[in-house]
Amino acid sequence: MDTVEDSVELKLPSHWEGKVRYMRSCNGLVCLSNDCYDSICIWNPCTRQYKMLSVPNYAFGVRHCLGFGFDSIGNDYKILWIVTKVVRDLRGFIVSMNLKPEAQLYSAKADTWKKIRIPDTIRISFWNRLKRSCGPDISGKLYLEGEGGLLPFDLRNDVFGELVVLPFLDYNVEQKRIKKSKILDFEGSLAMVYESAAGDESVLSLWMLDDAGLWIKKFNLETDLELDRMYLYLGAQHFLGLNFIFGYKFYNYKKKTTKKLPFPAHLTDVKSVAKFTESLVSLEGFESQA
Template sequence: MRSCNGLVCLSNESSYDICIWNPCTRQYKMLNAPNYSINNVGACLGFGFDSVGNDYKILRIVTKVTRNTWGFIINMGNFSEAQLYSANADTWKMIRTPDTIKMSFWHKLKRFCGPDISGKLYMEGEGELLPFDLRNDLFGEIVVLPFPDYVEQKRIKKSKILDFEGSVAMVYESAGDESVMSLWMLDDDGLWIKKFNLEMDLELDRTYLYLGAQHFLGLNFVFGYKFYNYTKKTTKKLPFPAHLTDVKSVAKFTQSLVSLEGFQSQE
């Protein structure tokens, strides 16, 4: 799902079984999400760090759903609920969701929150972002995307939520004969500013991460995962080992010796 300060958060497809893992120390901790059975919720997960409280937290948004015999969702419920896990307290607690958020936002919610950006997680719904403050355990004000899906802007979203030098950013491609990919950044006043164009020798169909030092990580549907240097305007293949043929997700990872209460040694 996400990496933070050397810890990696993993989940199963239903986002019910969750694991916090340190690959360097080979220690881990298994968590079970509260309250709901595996089959009746749609979930969004976020993982981040409260630097003031020195606490790692997992945010889980659940929306009740109805599934048919084959397990496919046939109806979305009319409420969503937020659950927050604190590593310090080793417990889950309920978090009040804003009454002003429309159900259409929750129903369109992406499976994973964006990265922890300056102590906030950002959830993406229907053309909007909803921040969550990890220090105060509170939801913030809705932020409209620069080019919402439901408005005809002739632009195609080409990225997930990115952390670009400590700011929220997204990549869009203009539609038309002369398509141009651009990075848009959210400034301190809540306005989206075009930062620069991404000119590259091989187009990325999806941009996943900004790694720092002018490098992005993205995916070309034909040629696989690529590094992209926006200063040199070049792409380079990500050298996965030959036996890794089914990559589920990618995360930016920094080695650390962080250990949480209740960690077990990996066999």
């Protein structure tokens, strides 16, 4: 990782429409979506093969969430899509809204979408603050982040689990801890980075969810890191973080060193970042790029 000094430009599939809003990578395949979540593509940048998906018709959806992962038992790549539907009159005004969303799951092996049952125990407030993308595939599970917790989805059994309460809530002033990361895959375990007060200074700490469902503080990061957000754990002791002024940086938590991510100078509006590993994986129905 210390030798990363350059970037490679990749050409998106010719049928791609709109800007990339969502990007996740799994075993060398990349899932892409546009802003409206009505154009979804599975793509292998190394083999230059791709597949544009036929998506369910949710023309009146107002909230969306997307996730991409791999069922290692069934040897199947899956896409989880959450949408809240609304009903509009002939003038386009909303007349009713179904606050409880619908979930659809795409199976690459079957090449079909199917409806997934949403648990009745999850409050509407969770969905009202649902993030627009799931975290990475962590040991065969995707995690949706909403108000107060994380909702796991089991990619093997195609079912939602029980809500996992976050270690600290952003609005809990008494604890003076602020969430500073997206959902992270830290060495195969779910992890989050929080900032907490330490005297007159603040400290960033990595908290990991153990097998018993308890949050354990793994270690502290240096106090003067100056990263406003952690996006990915890349392995080999490296995180990818963002400074709102100076851009994306690599951070080695053992050596406590940072290095600026070498984006080309003309790329000033970064929409998505993903960890990617090269592979030759190919799916049924893949087409070759022109």
